[in-house]
Amino acid sequence: MQFQKVLEIISEDLQDVEAALKDNTCSDVALIPLISNYLSGTGGKRIRPILVLISSKLCNYHGEKGIVHSCIVEFIHTATLLHDDVVDGSDLRRGHPSANAKWGNEASILVGDFLFSKSFTLMANHSDIRIMRSLSRACLRMAEGEVMQLASHCNLASSESHYLEVIKRKTAALISSCCQIGAILGGAPPEQEEALADFGLRLGVAFQLVDDVLDYSAKEVRLGKPIGKDFNEGKVTLPLIYLYNRCREEERAWIGQHLGAGDLGLKELDQLLGWMKSYCALERAMELARAQIAQAKERLSIFEDSLYLEALRSVADYIGDRDY
Amino acid sequence: MQFQKVLEIISEDLQDVEAALKDNTCSDVALIPLISNYLSGTGGKRIRPILVLISSKLCNYHGEKGIVHSCIVEFIHTATLLHDDVVDGSDLRRGHPSANAKWGNEASILVGDFLFSKSFTLMANHSDIRIMRSLSRACLRMAEGEVMQLASHCNLASSESHYLEVIKRKTAALISSCCQIGAILGGAPPEQEEALADFGLRLGVAFQLVDDVLDYSAKEVRLGKPIGKDFNEGKVTLPLIYLYNRCREEERAWIGQHLGAGDLGLKELDQLLGWMKSYCALERAMELARAQIAQAKERLSIFEDSLYLEALRSVADYIGDRDY
Numbered sequence: 001m002q003f004q005k006v007l008e009i010i011s012e013d014l015q016d017v018e019a020a021l022k023d024n025t026c027s028d029v030a031l032i033p034l035i036s037n038y039l040s041g042t043g044g045k046r047i048r049p050i051l052v053l054i055s056s057k058l059c060n061y062h063g064e065k066g067i068v069h070s071c072i073v074e075f076i077h078t079a080t081l082l083h084d085d086v087v088d089g090s091d092l093r094r095g096h097p098s099a100n101a102k103w104g105n106e107a108s109i110l111v112g113d114f115l116f117s118k119s120f121t122l123m124a125n126h127s128d129i130r131i132m133r134s135l136s137r138a139c140l141r142m143a144e145g146e147v148m149q150l151a152s153h154c155n156l157a158s159s160e161s162h163y164l165e166v167i168k169r170k171t172a173a174l175i176s177s178c179c180q181i182g183a184i185l186g187g188a189p190p191e192q193e194e195a196l197a198d199f200g201l202r203l204g205v206a207f208q209l210v211d212d213v214l215d216y217s218a219k220e221v222r223l224g225k226p227i228g229k230d231f232n233e234g235k236v237t238l239p240l241i242y243l244y245n246r247c248r249e250e251e252r253a254w255i256g257q258h259l260g261a262g263d264l265g266l267k268e269l270d271q272l273l274g275w276m277k278s279y280c281a282l283e284r285a286m287e288l289a290r291a292q293i294a295q296a297k298e299r300l301s302i303f304e305d306s307l308y309l310e311a312l313r314s315v316a317d318y319i320g321d322r323d324y
Numbered sequence: 325m326q327f328q329k330v331l332e333i334i335s336e337d338l339q340d341v342e343a344a345l346k347d348n349t350c351s352d353v354a355l356i357p358l359i360s361n362y363l364s365g366t367g368g369k370r371i372r373p374i375l376v377l378i379s380s381k382l383c384n385y386h387g388e389k390g391i392v393h394s395c396i397v398e399f400i401h402t403a404t405l406l407h408d409d410v411v412d413g414s415d416l417r418r419g420h421p422s423a424n425a426k427w428g429n430e431a432s433i434l435v436g437d438f439l440f441s442k443s444f445t446l447m448a449n450h451s452d453i454r455i456m457r458s459l460s461r462a463c464l465r466m467a468e469g470e471v472m473q474l475a476s477h478c479n480l481a482s483s484e485s486h487y488l489e490v491i492k493r494k495t496a497a498l499i500s501s502c503c504q505i506g507a508i509l510g511g512a513p514p515e516q517e518e519a520l521a522d523f524g525l526r527l528g529v530a531f532q533l534v535d536d537v538l539d540y541s542a543k544e545v546r547l548g549k550p551i552g553k554d555f556n557e558g559k560v561t562l563p564l565i566y567l568y569n570r571c572r573e574e575e576r577a578w579i580g581q582h583l584g585a586g587d588l589g590l591k592e593l594d595q596l597l598g599w600m601k602s603y604c605a606l607e608r609a610m611e612l613a614r615a616q617i618a619q620a621k622e623r624l625s626i627f628e629d630s631l632y633l634e635a636l637r638s639v640a641d642y643i644g645d646r647d648y
Contacts, residue, residue, distance in 0.1 A: 110470045117467050
């Protein structure tokens with residue numbers, strides 16, 4: 001199934017999600033809907049709502065709660081984007097000025113807090129206690145992952161396993177929770193809930209791996225932010241770890257000198273990408289992403305064939321193949 | 325009853341709260357307990373836990389849940405302190421370097437997010453759904469209040485009623501929720517729950533009013549941060565609103581010129597405090613605080629006399645009389 005077809009299958013739900021996202025950022029404080037809707041409006045892929053919706057339908061849930069839970073996970077995600085852009089000092093997101101560039105760090109921090117709080121208010125009013133536990137734990141893991149990443153800033157001794165632990169927490173925990181929510185909404189048996197949670201975890205790891213590869217390899221216009229951003233910010237991701245562990249002493253010295261300095265010109269970027277290529281750093285990271293996708297899909301074998309099973313597999317392929 | 329006596333009555337509980345605060349910031353990510361405990365260690369007054377504990381005992385609840393709920397409200401409070409200090413660019417809190425001054429804005433934002441998430445995880449595992457609704461709504465109101473305050477930065481046209489709305493949300497909502505939690509834990513009838521929530525709301529308003537007066541009038545060493553900080557940051561609080569609405573044209577011009585410029589020297593501060601005095605700005609703000617305290621205590625008349633009723637009144641007096 002093509003990803004476009006997935007979007008068609010749930011197109012009515014996705015429209016309801018958009019409306020709910022807008023409704024739930026209403027506030028008499030004008031800056032709140034303004035910033036919240038700005039981020040919603042600049043082209044998020046809605047991967048998390050899509051996963052909630054398809055997973056719940058896979059587990060035979062066709063009620064209304066998919067919408068509000070889509071909204072909850074998207075708000076949590078948006079809140080982390082707002083805070084991450086402040087933490088990273090990012091000026092661009094998806095080809096547009098970031099919220100912090102437009103309205104300042106202060107507003108981004110506080111509107112992020114509003115969206116976090118909104119998601120918890122929605123949970124307190126609409127969610128099963130098991131969903132609350134899953135999501136609050138995911139939020140905790142995300143914050144831990146972000147702090148771990150901050151603490152390993154410019155640390156070229158970071159290992160592959162440390163990197164994987166960071167991305168499991170900062171990215172995969174929430175994506176795992178999205179899939180688990182679908183199982184809980186559908187009242188699926190424990191082994192199906194676990195399979196979906198694990199599917200989501202592996203999908204999330206692959207998602208971040210692809211993100212980190214694209215940071216070095218994407219078309220800048222399509223990515224909507226500069227190439228080499230992670231390197232410039234001192235973020236040590238898997239492609240860099242692979243490169244660093246294989247390259248020669250003088251190349252290591254060069255990397256140590258430029259990492260996090262924010263001084264990559266076109267020439268330096270070409271140099272770095274050349275090494276990435278000759279040491280197969282991006283290719284190896286993509287191999288790991290593809291393996292995670294394959295394992296994720298394998299976890300779905302517990303389910304009987306259905307339209308929604310096909311759709312979920314298609315989302316997994318989309319995440320592995322995307323180029324932005 | 326003296327406030328010291330209040331602390332004695334619940335001293336065992338408060339010790340348990342300290343232990344629980346420490347236990348619940350455990351994480352394999354070292355920066356998280358480090359920053360969380362740093363803030364706990366630099367002398368918070370624990371007003372919110374005290375209110376949870378006394379309110380619950382007033383409603384005849386003597387079980388263990390007072391401790392975890394004290395922990396929850398203190399974490400929410402600490403998270404907002406971490407974020408507020410970043411938003412305000414504050415270097416000092418309680419006489420010590422602020423967390424952002426010590427570990428950077430990034431760590432403060434993320435550890436704040438961790439503490440928010442931790443409080444929701446604790447709620448999901450320990451709280452009655454009505455407590456979750458009360459607290460998540462309080463968090464939402466707090467974020468709104470903070471954004472409102474940000475949006476009225478340096479706005480000398482701010483009205484008294486706008487100011488009161490800001491502080492109701494940013495400060496009083498959580499304090500109100502603390503008292504309401506006590507009622508919910510004790511299974512108190514609706515009229516008692518409402519009385520306690522309203523008691524807390526007025527107490528919270530008074531708390532912030534006193535804070536805003538102390539910002540101009542306290543002994544700097546005792547306050548642990550510079551005098552005139554709000555003015556320097558462009559925060560238009562009630563003393564300044566009162567002054568601005570009464571003073572002469574040239575004084576208004578002076579205020580407009582210096583507000584938010586961060587250029588108050590000793591001479592300018594003396595000038596400003598002189599006007600505050602001659603126009604009775606601080607005195608009038610304190611009158612309002614005292615009226616709120618009186619109304620708060622009046623709301624407690626629904627309860628029969630008891631040790632805990634006396635204690636709660638004592639907390640109210642303490643908040644009205646404190647000089648730091």
